[in-house]
Amino acid sequence: MLTLHQISKSFRDRAVLQDVSFNVARGRLTGFVGGNGAGKTTAMRIILGVLQPNSGSVTLDGHPITGADLRSFGYMPEERGLYPKMEIVDQLAYLARLHGIDKQSAINRADNLLERFGLGERRRDKLESLSLGNQQRVQVAAALVHEPDVLVMDEPFSGLDPLAVDEVVAVISEHAARGIPVLFSSHQLDVVERLCDDLVIISGGQIRAADSRDGLRARFSGSQYSMRTGTDTGWVRDIPGVVVDELAGDSIVFSGTPEVAQQVLASAVTRGVVHSFTPAQRSLGEIFRNVVVDVSPSETEAA
Known part of the structure; x- marks a missing residue:
């Protein structure tokens, strides 16, 4: 289980996260929703060790997250960070090899994911030649190619058409079925409602609700x-x-x-x-509107 315990983070005099606590259980898909500037991206960056909290802790199965743990994480940032002029199969294989996977296995994994996402015939295309939706598919594949032990995804469905969303949902669900914690953020509440097992709602840097999807609906x-x-x-x-x-x-x-x-x-x-x-x-959208208070963003961030 991935656990955030009383995480607080400020930038200068602006409080971005305030005593944020929630769990991401193994084998379950946890949706992380909130408005722009709510604190989602900051929380995810703290999980990944990109940012350090002012207070609080992040643990995996009860122990502090180490560098070795982080090497087994899969992370998809909202901002595309791949190489635009590199062939997509080589790019995915390269990322897999950075995680210690041998060359042939890395290529095989890259090819398998590209086939799953309908990009098998374009494996030798450069990333910049793809549509934005297909670039997003490759970005998702990059987070999955090393078969991570923890998966953190920031807006994985952004820019995808409904068919592509279904493809990504199917692959992410398979990874959760391996028993790994999966945390993803999304503004597409209909997708979150259909996909997530658990839901965390954040607003103004504070957790407003955290429960199973059915628990929140009942509540x-x-x-x-x-x-x-x-x-x-x-x-x-x-x-x-x-x-x-x-x-x-x-x-x-x-x-x-x-x-x-x-x-x-x-x-x-x-x-x-x-x-x-x-x-x-009530739908997730109705619950979200009921739970989230109108607060001014404390940080300008992408999600």
Whole structure:
């Protein structure tokens, strides 16, 4: 498990991270979301040892992260840092060899990843000749080519079309299935919602929520219910204790105590067919808007 414990970081007199604590469990995909300047990139750079915190610690399975540990990490920064005039297969193989992988195995790994990302026929192309989306695929492959023991990715889906997102999601999920911690940030909340097992929400340099995806949904959905019947549902407004959130003919979303919800359901049954009656789960976007407070960025950063 990768653990951040009470991490604080300031640049001059600006507090960027304040007592940031969360876990990235092995074998699970942890989404890290927040607005621009929230502190995501700073936290990731501290994990990688690029920045040092003013206080707090980062540990892996309970021990401080060493240089040897970091050599087994895979990191994808938001800023593209590959060589634009180098052939992509040679570039990936070179990066693999920097991690101690022999030449032929490095080439094989590079070729396998390029095939997975639909770039096998372009293996000898220079990076600068690729579209921005394909460059992003290569950037993801660069973080994976040495089969890392920890994976940290900053906006891996940026600039990718839906098909490419699915390709990247599939490969990242396979790495998580090996039992490694995977932390990724993204502004694409629909992708995060579909992909992540756990979610960390940061705003203004502070963790606002951290839980499993289902745990957050249950926590922030509260006492909201969705019902669809065979008749008009406007009568629900007349039941004491009901707050109507959405109403559209035979469908309604309302809030109330469990007792009130049971009263609504019982009344609906006496009026005709009830097609569905379920607790309403908020989307990640709704939870994010509910959790994140409006704060001024304390640092200008890419994510």
